Amino acid sequence: MTMKVGAHVSISGSRVSSDDETPPYDDIRNAVHRQRAFGGNCGQIFTTSPQVWAQPEISDEAAEGFQDETEEQLEGPWVIHSAYLVNLCTPKDDLRRKSKESMQAELDAAAQLGIPYVNVHLGAHTGAGVEGGLDNAASLIDELEVPEDVQILIESDAGSGTKLGGEFEHLAGIIDRTETDIGICIDTAHTLVAGNDLTTPEAVDETVQRFDDEVGLEYLEYIHLNDSKHDVGTHKDEHAHIGEGYIGEDGMKAIVNHPDLRDLPFALETPTEDGRGFEWNIQKVKELREE
Numbered sequence: 284m285t286m287k288v289g290a291h292v293s294i295s296g297s298r299v300s301s302d303d304e305t306p307p308y309d310d311i312r313n314a315v316h317r318q319r320a321f322g323g324n325c326g327q328i329f330t331t332s333p334q335v336w337a338q339p340e341i342s343d344e345a346a347e348g349f350q351d352e353t354e355e356q357l358e359g360p361w362v363i364h365s366a367y368l369v370n371l372c373t374p375k376d377d378l379r380r381k382s383k384e385s386m387q388a389e390l391d392a393a394a395q396l397g398i399p400y401v402n403v404h405l406g407a408h409t410g411a412g413v414e415g416g417l418d419n420a421a422s423l424i425d426e427l428e429v430p431e432d433v434q435i436l437i438e439s440d441a442g443s444g445t446k447l448g449g450e451f452e453h454l455a456g457i458i459d460r461t462e463t464d465i466g467i468c469i470d471t472a473h474t475l476v477a478g479n480d481l482t483t484p485e486a487v488d489e490t491v492q493r494f495d496d497e498v499g500l501e502y503l504e505y506i507h508l509n510d511s512k513h514d515v516g517t518h519k520d521e522h523a524h525i526g527e528g529y530i531g532e533d534g535m536k537a538i539v540n541h542p543d544l545r546d547l548p549f550a551l552e553t554p555t556e557d558g559r560g561f562e563w564n565i566q567k568v569k570e571l572r573e574e
């Protein structure tokens with residue numbers, strides 16, 4: 284089976300490159316071409332600017348074109364990453380309402396684009412407590428109208444402050460509470476800094492086993508594959524180039540070849556610095572992969 288690996292790419296309308304082979308779309312279809320240019324065959328997008336409250340605006344023509352080109356040119360599934368302002372756990376009414384509207388718009392955009400997943404962080408309970416925060420998140424999720432063929436994925440978090448999702452217990456807790464059929468996305472950098480060792484083959488095996496015991500591997504649908512600039516248990520969220528952070532080559536190699544993980548889609552959210560971008564990082568992942 285071909286490895287499913289790709290990057291978080293922009294959907295902006297500007298040309299992918301000056302290369303004449305790149306079709307000059309002015310819409311989301313460019314995401315497919317960016318993905319291919321990086322060497323990816325699946326991946327992630329934002330549908331809007333993630334730092335502000337905004338509604339996705341995608342024409343039906345662009346959405347259909349995006350679906351056609353995805354089918355022709357890519358292997359694995361796309362995932363939409365929700366806006367950063369969304370906080371499912373919040374006890375504040377106004378933030379809850381905005382979070383709900385934003386999530387509903389992302390779910391509808393996913394259906395329009397034929398994208399099977401919308402990825403979201405649980406958010407911060409800001410005083411509601413772990414149990415209260417999880418209750419808030421579950422009830423918000425259950426108020427959403429999730430289109431057929433679209434699934435909400437809860438992303439593992441670095442777990443700083445009152446943010447939930449760092450502990451596997453929180454991921455199990457949201458699955459237990461909601462009546463909606465949700466899945467999980469593990470972000471390897473977040474999982475490491477939240478306190479789960481991923482630095483050696485033995486540690487990866489132990490962490491995967493513990494995830495299976497506490498949450499269940501059957502819920503794991505996607506992996507954000509990132510190395511980390513910070514060590515186990517620091518709760519600091521800064522991604523590093525694959526193999527060059529605290530997870531390192533041994534840990535990364537164990538992750539991308541682990542029998543329980545290797546067939547899942549991997550999306551990279553690695554930095555673009557030191558003259559290296561997604562192309563370099565995807566190539567690195569392919570080198571670590573054993574067929």
Ligand SMILES: [Zn+2]
Pocket residue numbers: 364404438
């Ligand atoms: Zn995320």
Ligand SMILES: [Zn+2]
Pocket residue numbers: 438470507552
């Ligand atoms: Zn992530």
